[in-house]
Amino acid sequence: MSTSTKQPAYTLVFDPTPGGENYTSAELQKALESGSDSEKVSAMKHILVMMLDGNPLPELLMHIIRFVMPSKDKELKKLLYFYWEIVPKMDKDGKLRHEMILVCNAIQHDLQHPNEYIRGNTLRFLNKLQEPELLEQMVPSVLKALDYRHAYVRKYAILAVFSIYNVSEHLIPDAKEIINVFLQNETDPICKRNAFIALSALDREKTLEYLEENISGIEGVDPLLQAVFVEFIRKDASNTPALKGQYIDLLVELLNATTYDEVVFESSLALTVLTSDSSILSTCVGKLTDLADRVSDNNVKLIVLDRVQDINAANPGALEEKTLDILRLLNAEDVDVRSKALDIALDLVSSRNADDVVQLLKKELQVTVANSEKENAMKYRQLLIQTIRSIAIKFSEMASSVISLLLEFIGELNSVATCGVISFIKDVIEKYPNQRSDILAQLIGSLDNIKSAKGYRGALWIMGEYSESSAEIETSWKHIRSSIGEVPIVQSEMKKLSKDNEDENNDEDTPAKPTGPVILPDGTYATESAFGVEDAPKKVSESDRDARPPLRRFILDGDFYTAAILASTIIKLVLKFDKTSKDVHVMNALKAEGLLILVSIIRAGQSSLVEKKIDEDSTDRLLTAISVLMDENNPSEKSSVRDLLDVAFVEATRSSFKNQIILSKRANLRRSVKDIVKNAEPIEKVVAFRQFSAAETGLVEKDTIEEDLELAINGSANDFSAKQLSSKLKKIVPLTGFSDPVYAEAYITNNQFDVVLDVLMVNQTKDTLKNLHVQFATLGDLKIIDNPPSTNVVPHGFHRITITVKVSSADTGVIFGNIIYDGAHGEDSKYVILNDVHIDIMDYIKPSVTNDESFRTMWNEFEWENKISVKSDLPSLHAYLDELVKGTNMGVLTPTESLGEDDCRFLSCNLYARSSFGEDALANLCIEKDPNTHQVVGYVRIRSKGQGLALSLGDRVALIAKQSNKIHLTRV
Known part of the structure; x- marks a missing residue:
């Protein structure tokens, strides 16, 4: 609803035959006139659905009065009151229809019925009537029902008094006194709740008096009444700031005394609206956290955590001491609840509690490793690692301890989590230069446990970029050499395979195949080539594969992108060692060993030992690295060429990563500035002095809860203005042509989960079109949920129907159909084919x-x-x-x-x-x-x-x- 005028809210009725057959008025009249009670119930359901679709069916009113109203069937009587809600009660001149006199008599009889449930249902129906002419005759019976012995009748009677007074004050001029007396004398909690709601809306002074009388024992009041007390206090405090201090003290007392979840929730939200005192907010969040921890419903947990997040957003820095309390919700099984708790805790972490939070998350991480078989364990572990990373980036003093913690578990992590850890190490090692040597040593010590090739590539990049001294370069080189294993790769693997075959043959007592040098016909020895091992067995057991060093395992599995990154790392280490050390022997050894490794990788990639052959891009990268290492031996090389190599391999990637860090820092600053601006108060804001609060009668504070309700009901003013400004003509789609017997066009309205087609049809002939109806069908994830009835359209007359289409996914959908009407003089039905309507997924x-x-x-x-x-x-x-x-x-x-x-x-x-x-x-x-x-x-x-x-x-x-x-x- 986008308008501010309040429309009556009708009861929703289940459609018994969605998309099924239509019923004419004559068929419905016959079912009501001669059918049994079950048939009348079915007919009434069809009538209600057709009326809610926009067809008023005025010709059925007398049949319902004659054949349905006298029935004593309970279900039929209930449907009858649904019918009285929506039936047009006024004629064209705006006067009450004469048939309503009979309806009034029937309602009065039900108000005096001996069955209390019929009385209560009738009183509930009176709350939806807006016609003073009808309500005037009901007032005596309603007032009499206030003293009825059953609370079920009294709880609706007091609401009926309130509703009648709102419709027309002169019908019950003393309604305030009646409600006040009823509230004082009533003992049933539900009746007292309804009476208090009515009194608070009509008479504030009497409501305050009643509240003062019950303040002393408010903790013993029924929870239903406590909840409406809280709602009244919140609204009244926003309108009268002079009483806010007393109201806050009362709510704090109620919050500490109550044991009811609903009252705890409402009181906490009311306090967060009324005050920004950090101690009170901390108490509220503690109560909300206990509530979320206590209930078992995950939806309730998420709702409570959303409210806690809103409180923190509106009052930054006030909930810091509640960080560990919020993390208690990590014991929930639902990953969404855990994720929400981690997000809130991350916003609350400061230098004072960061160490405690990390220790708690470390314990949770250990639990996930122990219970890795549980559902969503990997996802939860990834969330924990992301949170620990974010905390460590905020507080540099924790970086080294966090890195050692994450590297302990890196062998248990999947590829995404491992990449996250390596990415975090890259950020820390760039931001904090004084910790680089320690971090690099910890990383190299843990690389043998990494199972993810993507994560290992990131680690190789770190070694190539941040190995600065000759000792660090040699340490990184030793790891690379041990991770490659025995080289050349092809020969060592073939030797191992042949040894395994020999062991198998010896076990089977079969003669071993002679080994040794092969002499060719020309008397020369044959040389072994990687291309000559096509028939070598390629299957390796899982245990042998896992026992291989990481780089050797990745290369033999066919991951040559990692080999290309290794080539760049080798060049970086060689170039840096040339600058930091003058030891020519070690330098030459590094170059020679690097060449051996790279050539061995290329030959392995061209052999049948690998899972898949090496690709051209990786081959080019490896050959480029080989040529760079070979050119290093050229003493006549110009210094400018060597400078270009340094720029390409040493400086360019580091500068790019620095720029990336700077951009992410700017983005974080922008987000923090937005949060500060959102919560900042303008310099010209009025300062409220408590001593002068009595004089500030015009100062009314915002009630954020009421604003949220208003926004949910009416939408924002911007949305409404945008809808008004956008031309409706753009959304009108012609369904037929101007030369067709029936011209039809549709105005399309897109809601969140459905599409509404408002179809206007015009009879362009000189004849009455009988039994005209529209049939729609769909393609895609669409479903027609309305079935408009057939009707007769006079010459050049208009007929309007509304079709609702359920949308279940953002997929291309098409709506098509045709218009059908009876031909003249017993001719067959005639059809008008409609144009297709395409749903815009945008x-x-x-x-x-x-x-x-x-x-x-x-x-x-x-x-x-x-x-x-x-x-x-x-x-x-x-x-x-x-x-x-x-x-x-x-x-x-x-x-x-x-x-x-x-x-x-x-x-x-x-x-x-x-x-x-x-x-x-x-x-x-x-x-x-x-x-x-x-x-x-x-x-x-x-x-x-x-x-x-x-x-x-x-x-x-x-x-x-x-x-x-x-x-x-x-x-x-």
Whole structure:
């Protein structure tokens, strides 16, 4: 609802036959007139659904009065009151319909019925009536029901008094006194609650008097009454700041005394609205944390944690001492609850409690390693590592201890978690130069346990960049040499395989195959080549494979990208050793050993020993490294060439990483500045003095809870103005042509999970179209949930229907159908085919943000990929990126500083979006400016969990190319 006027809220009725058959008015009249009670119940349900769909069915009113109203069936009577809610009670002139007199008599009889449930149901119905003419006759019976012996009747009677007074004050002029007396004398807690709600809305002074009378024993009051006390206090304190101090003390007392979860929750939220005192907020958060820890429902835990997060956002720094209390929720089984608790704790960590938090997280990490078989254990472990990393980056004094902690578990981590640890080490070793040697030594000592090739590549980069002294270089080189194992790789592996074969043959008592040098026919010895071992056995047991050193295992498994990174690391170590040491013998030994390792890797990649052959890119990288090492032996080499090598291999990558660190620091500063600005108070804000609070009658503070409720009901003013400003004509789709017998058009409204089609049909003939109805069907993840009834349309008449379509995913959907009506003089039915309506998925896709690790994880997990070629005439790469973002509603994850200048020739970036249904959409854009044609060329790769979203976004990308390549006519 986007308007401020309050509309009556009708009861929802279940449709017994969604998408089923239609019933005409004659059939419904017959069912009501001669059917049994069960048939009447079914007919009433159909009538209610048809009326809620917009068909008032005025011709059925007398049949319902005659044949349904006298029935004593309880279900039928309940449906009858649903019918009285929605039936039009006024005629065209705005006067009460004459038939309503009979309805009034029936309602009065039910108000005096001996069954208390019928009385209570009737009184509840009176709360929904807005017609004073009807309510006037009910007042005596309602007042009499206030003294009824059953509380079920009294609780609705007091609300009926309140409702009637709101509709028209002169019907019950003394309603305030009646409600006050009822509240004083009543003993049932539900009745007292309803009476207090009514009294607080009508008479503030009487409400305050009643509250003062019950303050002394408020902890013994029923929880229902305590909850409405809290609501009244919160609203009244916001409107009258003079009493705020007393109200706060009362709420604190109630919070400490109550044992009811609902009252604890409401009192805590009320206090956070009324005060920003850190001690009171800390008490509230402690109570909320206990509540979340005590309840078993994960949804309740998440709601409470959301409120705690809001409190912390509004009062930064006030909840620091509650960090460990919030981390108690890590004992929950649900990963979402744990993730939320870790996010809140990360915001609350300071230098005073950082060590305690890390120790607690260390224990949790040890538990996840011990219980690694549990569901979501790996995901939870990754969350813990991310949190520990973030804490250590904030506080440098903890970096070394955290690194040693994470390196202890690095052998138990999966690839994503291992990469996260290595990435964290890269950040720390760059930010804190005085700790580099210790961190490097710890890293080298733990590398043998790393099982992830991606993580090992990051470690190789760290060794190549931060091994500064000759001792560190030699230590890194020793590890590389031991991690490669025996070289040459091919010969050593063949020797091991032949030895294994010999052992097997000896075990089977078979003659061993003679070994030794092979003499060729020309008398020369044959040399062993990597290409001659095609028939060697390639299968190796899992235990032997795991026993290999890391680099040797990665190379024999076919991961030659790691070998390419190793080649760059060897060059960096050699270049740095040349600068730091004058020991020529060691230098030559490093070069020779590096050449042996690189050549051995190339030969292994070309043999049949590896899982897959070496690729061309890796071969080029290795050959380039070999040529660099060979050129190092050239004494006539110019110093400028050597400087270029230093720039390419030593300085460039380090400077790029420094820039990346600076950009991330700027982004963090921007986020922190936004938080500060959001919570900062303007300098011209009015200062409230407690001593002068009585004079500040015009000062009304904001009630954030009421604002949230208003926002949920009415939406924001910006949304409403945007809807008003946008032309509705753009969303009108013609369904038929102007020459068709029936012209139809639809106004499409997109909600969060459904699409509403407001269809207007015009009879363009001179005949009455009988039994005209519309049949719709869908393609895709759409479902028609309305079935409009048939009707007769007079010549040149209008007919309007509303169709609701359920949307379950952000997939391409099509709605199609036809209009059917009876022909004249017994002819067959005639059809008018409707145009297809295509659902725009962009209404359900919103740009979103995620971190690099989550993006890579989802990119590896999602199985559907749509690769679209890009060929556009747009003037620049950034112009195409802007069109892509506008056309797909995706957010750019790559920082703006990394996208290059406006006139750059190459551009690569990641994009991310999330649908209203929780579906993730990833995209990678790689484009360049063709120097010959000056066109933007490249690829867009889209990945998602489902096929539909990837295809739909691919269509949008293709549409961008079509629109940008249109020929624009300048003159004729």
